[in-house]
Amino acid sequence: MSDQITYDGVEAGAQIAAVSYPVTRLGLVKYCGASGDFNVIHWNERIARAVGLPDVIAHGMFTMAQAGRFVTDWAGPAAMVTEFGVRFSSMVVVPDDDAGASIEVSGQVEEKLDGNRVAIALTARSAGTKVLTRARAVVRLP
């Protein structure tokens, strides 16, 4: 985790360095249990293929959670996320092997808002494809 950043210490346009997060079949099974979303396409390759998917795919919310983690790690413990939204533009395909897939998240300080709030524009890619678009978080900083 980063040190605590402050509203006054943040510049609009600043880049936030990319972080790569792993996603494996085991991770998806854990996420099924923790979230309560047991949609078969997230754990059953046979049914995923039968309904026209290339393989098991990650929950969109798992990908969004990685983007959320990217924001909260950057913003520090005294910050609060007030808004967070994404569009799921492409699937994160997770093969049944030891490596799995990865989700690379990067960001930029889009603008400084009133009330000590800062808008962050996020980018997430997996296997070279953008998996989130219109991804944006607003955080209130100390």
Added chain:
Amino acid sequence: MINREYIGRVFPASEPYEVCRVKIAEFANAIGDSNPVYRDVAAARAAGHADVIAPPTFAIVISMAGSGAALADPGLGLNYAMVVHGEERFEYARPIMAGDVVTAQVTLTEIRDVGRNVMLTTSTEIRTVAGERVCTAVSTIVERSA
């Protein structure tokens, strides 16, 4: 076929959900987030919270308790195996934290065709049983055509 008569329907609020430390820690582990404010009360208090807080996307666990029941309504006619998530947006009044007892109330705000697929949008209000607004979750799911 999706039943368009469900547009605008407000579903009954979900049963009260008790947010607990163990569930928050399980969720944080599942997303691979080692942040101590999700599992260590002292760290959460040092960050200004009364108890451990939940990661921002934990709100989906509660909103799905409501929207899952709504989308499973047999009268709606949704085929869940063909569903993928289109968009998700949260607005937070404050973090969800251990000890909260909350309900989720779902409104099905929109059903529309996009090409051969159908998009459904729900807006879910997460409130404490005392009536405090905690989070609004707006979800769009896509039922792919067979």
